[in-house]
Amino acid sequence: MxxxxxxxxxxxxxxxxxxxxxxxxxxxxxxxxxxxxxxxxxxxxxxxxxxxxxxxxxxxxxxxxxxxxxxxxxxxxxxxxxxxxxxxxxxxxxxxxxxxxxxxxxxxxxxxxxxxxxxxxxxxxxxxxxxxxxxxxxxxxxxxVLPLSTxxxxxxxxxxxxxxxxxxxxxxxxxxxxxxxxxxxxxxxxxxxxxxxxxxxxxxxxxxxxxxxxxxxxxxxxxxxxxxxxxxxxxxxxxxxxxxxxxxxxxxxxxxxxxxxxxxxxxxxVDLQKKYHWSPSALAEKLGLTPTKVKAIRDFLRIDEDPTNVMVFEFGSQKHPRYSDNALRVLRETITPELTERAWRERPLHRRR
Structure with missing residues (x-):
């Protein structure tokens, strides 16, 4: 051939x-x-x-x-x-x-x-x-010459x-x-x-x-x-x-x-990385909001406290949180203009500086 x-x-x-x-x-x-x-x-x-x-x-x-x-x-x-x-x-x-x-x-x-x-x-x-x-x-x-074994x-x-x-x-x-x-x-x-x-x-x-x-x-x-x-x-x-x-x-x-x-x-x-595949910035982009506002909403709703929503992957000395489709679904179903405004007002003081 x-x-x-x-x-x-x-x-x-x-x-x-x-x-x-x-x-x-x-x-x-x-x-x-x-x-x-x-x-x-x-x-x-x-x-x-x-x-x-x-x-x-x-x-x-x-x-x-x-x-x-x-x-x-x-x-x-x-x-x-x-x-x-x-x-x-x-x-x-x-x-x-x-x-x-x-x-x-x-x-x-x-x-x-x-x-x-x-x-x-x-x-x-x-x-x-x-x-x-x-x-x-x-x-x-x-x-x-093929593999031989006793x-x-x-x-x-x-x-x-x-x-x-x-x-x-x-x-x-x-x-x-x-x-x-x-x-x-x-x-x-x-x-x-x-x-x-x-x-x-x-x-x-x-x-x-x-x-x-x-x-x-x-x-x-x-x-x-x-x-x-x-x-x-x-x-x-x-x-x-x-x-x-x-x-x-x-x-x-x-x-x-x-x-x-x-x-x-x-x-x-590798299975966890498939399940938790949204980075904070990608999650924010999917929701049409800025990463800082989504962070305020996540804190307000305590999204990061639920292990079905987030997993932190360690690569050397760096830690990278990744979010699941479940987290995206919860945020989509919950977010309203009023909730976004309230979460932004009530975000921790040290984050406002």
Whole structure:
């Protein structure tokens, strides 16, 4: 199949990084091994998805910035166009989420977890090559260099349950293994990308989950998304194909809100940011008032005292309040010219200076 020049180059880069990643996976040297695998497999994924976009005539550059888009946006575009499907996108997102933590902070990826997710990704990349490039991984590298492991492929739910028990043990009093425990929690959070289009691992997520595990909260209450997944395995040995998808008989997942104390461990920061998405200035603009007047009204109505209305996000030393659609609805239904005037008159004195 004749490819566009850029698509051909991107595809070649993808295969090259994949080879390096597989070389690292099968290496006898464990120092930095999982990090090297994740870095190379993530790069291979990004290059191949962008090669696919270029092949289909889709721009891979941000119009406003003029820079190449990231892997998250590239995968989203490919999925929206129907060029890759859910399980393929999930496999790519999981490796990307793990790589992000490996590169920017820390992560602990157990061997069988690295194996099953690497295999899942390789299956996805091979399917993309076959479907769109009339090519296969078998045409580019021998089967003997694919990820090999002496451990059998684990059932996904068994893997999650085992990891959860291991983390709980690591967090036991006197173990002094908190860093490893949080590194393993990070891996479980990253694997939520198999069913979630957006995964961002935050310190607050880690803190909530750590406390929940210490309190002996059940795994299905802490990782409800993961307990809906199952592993589909075809073939044996080096040619095995792995797909991680939602189980057809999985129970419905109850996605909790940010103000639900019973489901605190299942809350994810990225979900909270979707719920609380109005900045003070954006909220004021939506209401057609100045930010200072809306602040006076919020104080008068005690909007900020209701956790269903506001969430304060911390980015480093900075704190940013964000408001929900519920806050916008309450303000819209309540605001009148008379109330606005009264709230303005009764605002705290120190704000009038």
């Amino acid at each position: 004749k490819l566009k020049r850029e698509a051909k180059t991107l595809k070649a880069n993808a295969i090259a990084s994949l080879k390096r990643g597989l070389e690292a996976f099968n290496s006898h040297n464990d120092d930095g091994r999982s990090e090297a695998v994740l870095l190379m497999l993530q790069h291979a994924s990004e290059m191949l998805v962008k090669a696919l976009l270029v092949l289909k005539g889709q721009s891979v550059f941000d119009k406003a910035k003029g820079t190449s888009i990231g892997i998250e946006r590239a995968v989203s575009i490919a999925q929206a166009r129907g060029w890759i499907y859910g399980a393929q996108g999930g496999a790519i997102r999981v490796i990307d989420a793990m790589r992000d933590q490996a590169q920017h902070w820390m992560i602990v990826v157990p061997e069988d977890t690295l194996y099953i997710n690497s295999r899942s990704l390789i299956t996805a990349l091979d399917e993309i090559l076959v479907a769109h490039f009339q090519d296969t991984l078998a045409d580019n590298l021998p089967a003997r 451990q059998p492929l684990p059932d996904f739910l068994m893997l999650v349950n085992r990891e959860y028990a291991q983390i709980r043990d690591l967090l036991s009093p006197g173990r002094r293994a908190r860093d490893e425990a949080r590194g393993r929690i990070t891996t479980l959070l990253a694997m939520e990308a198999h069913v979630s289009d957006e995964v961002a691992i935050s310190k607050r997520d880690l803190d909530r989950i750590e406390e929940a595990i210490k309190a002996h909260t059940a795994v299905e209450e802490v990782f409800p998304r993961l307990t809906t997944l199952t592993t589909h395995v075809e073939g044996v040995g080096p040619t095995v194909r792995v797909r991680i998808t939602r189980s057809v008989d999985a129970p419905a997942v109850r996605y909790v809100s940010g103000d639900d104390p019973e489901g605190a461990a299942a809350i994810r920061e």
